[in-house]
Amino acid sequence: MSARPRTSPALIVWMGATYLFLYAPILVLAVFSFNDSRLLAVWRGFTWAWYKAALHNPPMLEALRTSLLVAALTTLIATLLGTSAALAVQRWPGRLRSLSDALFLLPIVVPEIVVGFASVAFFGWIGLRLGLLTVLIAHVAFSISYVFFVVRARLATLDPRLEEAAMDLGADPWRVFWKITMPLLAPAIAASALLVFTLSLDDYVITSFVAGAGATTLPLRIYSMIKTGITPEVNAISTLLLLVTLALMALAFRIEQRGMTRTHLVLAGLILLGLVGFAFGDIAMRRPRATLNVLIWSNYISPRVVRAFEEKTGVRVNIETYDSNEALLAKLQAGVVAYDLIVPSDYMVRILIRENLLRPLDLTRLPNLRHLDPSALRLPFDPTNTYSLPYTRGVTGIGYRKDKIAGPIGSWADLWDARWRGRIVMLDDMREVFGAALKLLGYSLNSTDPEQLRQARDLLRRQKPLVRAYDSANFDQLLLSGEAWIAQAWDGQIIKARRENPNIEFVIPREGTTLIVDNLCIPRSAERPDLAHDFINFLLDPAVAAENMNDIMYLMPNRSAWPRLRPELQRHPIFSIPPEILRRSEYLQDLGPTTVLYDRYWTEVKLAR
Numbered sequence: 326m327s328a329r330p331r332t333s334p335a336l337i338v339w340m341g342a343t344y345l346f347l348y349a350p351i352l353v354l355a356v357f358s359f360n361d362s363r364l365l366a367v368w369r370g371f372t373w374a375w376y377k378a379a380l381h382n383p384p385m386l387e388a389l390r391t392s393l394l395v396a397a398l399t400t401l402i403a404t405l406l407g408t409s410a411a412l413a414v415q416r417w418p419g420r421l422r423s424l425s426d427a428l429f430l431l432p433i434v435v436p437e438i439v440v441g442f443a444s445v446a447f448f449g450w451i452g453l454r455l456g457l458l459t460v461l462i463a464h465v466a467f468s469i470s471y472v473f474f475v476v477r478a479r480l481a482t483l484d485p486r487l488e489e490a491a492m493d494l495g496a497d498p499w500r501v502f503w504k505i506t507m508p509l510l511a512p513a514i515a516a517s518a519l520l521v522f523t524l525s526l527d528d529y530v531i532t533s534f535v536a537g538a539g540a541t542t543l544p545l546r547i548y549s550m551i552k553t554g555i556t557p558e559v560n561a562i563s564t565l566l567l568l569v570t571l572a573l574m575a576l577a578f579r580i581e582q583r584g585m586t587r588t589h590l591v592l593a594g595l596i597l598l599g600l601v602g603f604a605f606g607d608i609a610m611r612r613p614r615a616t617l618n619v620l621i622w623s624n625y626i627s628p629r630v631v632r633a634f635e636e637k638t639g640v641r642v643n644i645e646t647y648d649s650n651e652a653l654l655a656k657l658q659a660g661v662v663a664y665d666l667i668v669p670s671d672y673m674v675r676i677l678i679r680e681n682l683l684r685p686l687d688l689t690r691l692p693n694l695r696h697l698d699p700s701a702l703r704l705p706f707d708p709t710n711t712y713s714l715p716y717t718r719g720v721t722g723i724g725y726r727k728d729k730i731a732g733p734i735g736s737w738a739d740l741w742d743a744r745w746r747g748r749i750v751m752l753d754d755m756r757e758v759f760g761a762a763l764k765l766l767g768y769s770l771n772s773t774d775p776e777q778l779r780q781a782r783d784l785l786r787r788q789k790p791l792v793r794a795y796d797s798a799n800f801d802q803l804l805l806s807g808e809a810w811i812a813q814a815w816d817g818q819i820i821k822a823r824r825e826n827p828n829i830e831f832v833i834p835r836e837g838t839t840l841i842v843d844n845l846c847i848p849r850s851a852e853r854p855d856l857a858h859d860f861i862n863f864l865l866d867p868a869v870a871a872e873n874m875n876d877i878m879y880l881m882p883n884r885s886a887w888p889r890l891r892p893e894l895q896r897h898p899i900f901s902i903p904p905e906i907l908r909r910s911e912y913l914q915d916l917g918p919t920t921v922l923y924d925r926y927w928t929e930v931k932l933a934r
Contacts, residue, residue: 351567358560362825369825379561383628384644388546389562391457395542396525399464404518406465407472408510414473415480429474432467440467441534448535449659455537456663463535464525471524472517479513533652538618538663541645549623549646556624616641617856620653620664622843625717627876634863640856657682657848665851666860671842672913674713675706679915683712684847690858693865701882704842705912713844714861717817717879720899720910721757721839724804724814728828737765737834740813741784746791750803750812753795755927756913757839758785761813764836770911773919782926786933795931804829815841817879820893833898837909 361370379385414425432440444463445455453459487505496504529544536545547559619626623646631642645664647653650673656662658680669677677683688694694714701715725734730745740749740761751758760770762781772778793809801822803809819831845864847857863869870881871889880897887895902910916923 354560355564355567358557358564360557360560362557375557375561376565379558379565382558384541384623384646385543385546385558385562388541388543389566391540392526392543395457395460395464395540396522398461399468399525400518400522402461402465403468403521404472404514407469407517408476408514410469411473411476411480412506415477426477429470432470433474437467437528437530441531444531445534445655445659445661449661452661454661454663455535455540455656455659457540459535459537459661460532460540460542463531464528467528467531468521468524471520472514475517475520476510476513479510483509533648534655536645537656537661538620538645539643545648546623546646549648615639615853615856616643617666617853617860618643618645618664619666619668619860620645620647620656621666621668622646623648625668625843625877625879627873629876630864630869630873633869634860637863638856638859642860654680654682657850660850662848662850663852664848665853665857667846667848668716668843669713669846670913671704671706671840671844672915674844674846676915677846678707678712682849684849684851684854685711686714686847686861687858691862691865693862693867696865696867696870696883696885698882698884701842706914707844713846714865715842715882716845716864717841717843717877718882718899719816719841719879720833720902721752721760721813721815721841722819722831722833722898723811724800724819724822724829724831725811726804726807726809726828727830729807729810734811734830735832735835737761737836739811741765741788741791742811743791745811747793748808748810749788749792750800750809751788751792751795752800752813752815753797755923757813758795758930759923759927760839760913761834762788764834764838764909767836770837770839771914771916773916775922778919778922778926782930785930789930789933801829816898817877820897821878824893831898833902833906833910835906835909837906837911840910840912842912 359371361372448459617640650670707713759781762784763770763772768777800812800814801818823829845861847854867885870883870886874881875891
């Protein structure tokens with residue numbers, strides 16, 4: 326009897342390191358789902374609170390439900406179509422088979438952004454409104470190819486003599502297919518189905534183009550949280566999904582090792598029934614009623630405020646999220662969306678007005694308009710407030726750790742201080758980063774002068790070796806963890822971070838900065854403009870506005886609500902901006918053709934060493 330070969334200790338260490346490299350991020354995600362902190366950077370103790378919060382977060386659950394529903398239907402349809410196509414093409418002549426392979430390969434090799442743009446253009450051309458159906462069609466379209474090639478690869482290894490022998494013994498073609506071919510193809514079909522389910526569940530790029538009202542998937546929801554911060558609720562949801570996946574993998578492994586038993590069938594049925602029940606349950610229980618579709622930044626409206634409006638009016642409020650103003654513009658330009666209320670930023674309002682994509686507001690239906698601060702009205706992007714009313718206002722500034730940095734901070738030049746090398750974070754936002762450099766040079770942050778932009782580019786390239794990261798999503802967490810000491814930052818996330826660590830401060834640079842106003846607007850394509858007006862007026866009620874601000878921690882220009890704010894919001898820097906700094910500050914404006922030059926210089930900055 327030969328001895329079992331010994332495994333080299335070095336090989337074991339190497340394999341262990343490889344698995345650690347692959348799975349460490351997943352382990353960190355699971356561990357931090359139990360972190361007793363709203364932010365992810367610092368461990369503050371064990372808690373189950375985020376699982377409870379995730380299970381009571383309607384937008385997050387709705388996004389998860391939508392993802393599972395789309396993934397399940399995509400898997401079913403794409404597996405059937407892809408397998409059928411593979412079986413058919415396998416029997417075609419060589420040249421025709423090669424042509425078919427090339428056509429099926431296109432959705433895999435064409436960049437996702439091209440597929441997404443082509444899909445939304447096609448849906449616009451045929452007049453199909455963006456929604457759950459368009460997401461499903463797009464997912465099936467790019468998934469069929471994966472099934473096709475996996476099954477084709479398996480078919481290529483099958484011995485055709487097995488089918489011939491069965492037919493020689495008197496079996497008809499259908500019996501041969503079900504008794505011979507299908508059992509041999511089953512592993513490939515199962516593998517392709519799992520691949521399609523994973524790809525559909527994970528897809529962001531194509532979905533971001535083709536999703537409309539009622540079709541926000543979990544990846545869209547997570548990516549849209551970049552502006553306001555990703556919370557541990559996402560970790561909790563992801564960990565639950567991971568556990569379900571591990572359970573299915575363990576079951577599949579046991580079936581492979583021991584064969585299918587009645588117990589395995591029951592377990593698989595229970596898991597699948599649970600997933601289907603979760604995905605379809607809310608749809609089955611939902612009562613038909615009027616729906617107001619709102620497109621807004623993630624975590625930018627209090628769930629309690631939404632529930633209060635629903636209880637008051639009997640209307641269902643469907644909250645959809647987006648991750649950039651440009652994504653919002655693209656959806657409206659497609660002309661096949663059904664949003665009733667949107668929340669674009671200042672410069673985007675001007676673009677939407679120019680593109681004739683907004684409906685004029687009926688100010689006579691908004692009596693709570695009287696509570697708004699006059700200084701937040703009649704702004705340059707909409708001087709008569711014909712199309713927009715302010716929702717939140719804020720500023721870009723500098724967040725820093727006062728326990729790490731001694732001495733006063735108050736200038737954009739502090740982000741170029743070599744003493745903080747490797748501890749500086751800049752926003753991953755072209756306009757904001759160039760705005761800081763332009764202000765430091767004494768220019769307008771909306772400059773279109775090529776020479777001024779060249780100087781700003783050179784200044785940013787000199788700063789590049791000092792910068793730890795360009796990050797718009799986690800700069801607050803980098804400050805909390807101490808990895809960063811000073812960061813270009815938006816006020817709302819720094820105020821949230823300061824609740825975790827009072828050593829974090831926020832200042833507005835003396836050279837001036839970006840003034841930010843996100844606005845309530847009604848698209849021209851809105852199906853329920855009357856409900857949208859009612860919701861806007863509800864949001865402007867002082868009690869509602871105060872509750873909303875205290876939840877989302879972003880300031881609103883509602884003077885009557887300010888006395889009801891949390892102390893940290895009442896001390897907001899925007900209340901005490903010196904007049905001379907305010908005069909030097911600006912709202913972002915559309916740059917027109919100069920955007921191309923900004924894009925080129927931004928790329929050069931990011932590629933600089």
